[in-house]
Amino acid sequence: MSNPTSKPVLLVATSTLPAKVGDGTPGFVLDLATAVSADFDVVVVAPMVGRAPKHEVVDGVTIHRYSYFPRRWQDLADGAIVENLRAKRSRWLQVPFFFLAMAIAVRRANARYRPSLAHLHWIIPQGLVGLATLGRLPRVVTTLGGDLYALQGAVPTRLKRRVIRSARYVTCMSHDMAAELAKLGATEAQVRVIPMGADVGPVERAVETESRRPGSLLFVGRLVEKKGAAVLLDAVRLLPEDPSRHLTVVGDGPLRASLTAKADASVEFVGQRGRDDLAAEYARAEVALYPSVPASNGDRDGLPVALLEAMTAGCVVIASRAPGIVDVVEDDVNGLLVTPGDAEELAAAIARVEGDPALRTRLGAAARETARGYSVEVVSGKYREILGATLRGR
Incomplete structure (x- = not known):
């Protein structure tokens, strides 16, 4: 699908997105996507939550949501995934289907919109799925903590290292996170400390x-x-x-x-x-x-x-x-x-x-x-710089 404007396409993948603007779900990903849409045509891929529309456009941002489990039991992404798994071990049954559905959705969005770069929120799962599906597409990966701190062990650590190595930039919310990223092999030139902005x-x-x-x-x-x-x-x-x-x-x-x-x-x-x-x-x-x-x-x-x-x-x-x-x-x-x-x-x-x-x-x-x-305005300015540098570095 060709880009209808002169702006490059930014593909965003996330686990957290409000079903409806202002519904109380953390809106930092959507706020940021809306803010950077001045420079990019933004396409967001996110899991289905509640009765959210499967496809919609919000403030110029195109949103595609994917189902990953029978609706009656589909709740892995309703809130924090790591905590949901801790609270109810049967949710682990949803995990492989969640990864598969995300991979299909990301691959389809990549083929349809032909993005110039990607912004993947969380090293795991989105960064890992991007590594498997987006080939050499330049990408920025953002960690918000749960994936960085809670997913330990030899296999998760190896996977996180691979995702970080493949990213042009990795952003995080604190200097302590930056130190953890360095332990995973992130270079000083890769890492940027940028908190999520407040609306x-x-x-x-x-x-x-x-x-x-x-x-x-x-x-x-x-x-x-x-x-x-x-x-x-x-x-x-x-x-x-x-x-x-x-x-x-x-x-x-x-x-x-x-x-x-x-x-x-x-x-x-x-x-x-x-x-x-x-x-x-x-x-x-x-x-x-x-x-x-x-x-x-x-x-x-x-x-x-x-x-x-x-x-x-x-x-x-x-x-x-x-x-x-x-x-x-x-x-x-x-x-x-x-x-x-x-x-x-x-x-x-x-x-x-x-x-x-x-x-x-x-x-x-x-x-x-x-x-x-x-504020979102201040923070989005920093992300616009990083995304622009990633695009130019292509």
Whole structure:
């Protein structure tokens, strides 16, 4: 199929894409694809989730979704694949069909659109499928952490090395990830540290219309081990009683039932929120909490986009001293950092912020200023440079 415009075609493959814009599914891949469409005709290949359309065009970005298992049981890509496999071992039955369906979809898109380059999100599975199907097509590979940290062992390591070796550039979210990539053979010239950007528009609009609620705490993230929600609930129980304190937990995942059973009356689980509703939660919250911990399988958080969104809203951020997070949050400057897994230290940080209005004002203002450098617009500019260099290097 010939390119109807003068722009080169960029083929994007990902596991994470909203079924509907703003439905609460992390939208960083679609946001980035839309932003770089000024320079490229972008075609996205992604797995089917829910009742999403099989083919559609969103803000000029062409999207093709592929089915990989009978619909009744097809849920491997609903959220984080690694965590889904941990939560339900029978999902391993979907894995070979997932790889096969992705390979067919990527190969078809490559033949139909004749792209000039590819952007593959995650080393495994998308990078591996690209290695098997895209031949010598120049490509950029992006890792967001789960594939880098959790997929260990001789075979996954060998496969990751091959994918990295085949890529023109490899991008990651933190300097710690860059060090891990170096261990896998990535060269300094290959690696770029670029966090996923925050869509600041909805948050900034919500700040103009919403008011802070005294005592409001906010957690946003998938309810899986590495996000540290269990540690947060332990910390809340250690705090002195305060009838004005209220913790809102936004997100869903395999640990929701156990976390709900553990929570007291001051905690409300609201599930996944759409983009505008989530923006309103940020605007109303005084404190946003990101108590990330290393998971038992080795997985770790990168730099949560939700943290950047909270900073955009001017929330006081209390987060774990974890790779990725420490690249952005400086203790007592634009947030507070605590030891991962230490509920007592987390509780003390919350109590400190709750008791010091001047501190909340100072940290919230500094957080908002920091977040300006992590908007989708800023981040997409860096990706446009990398994609352009990859195209020219062809």
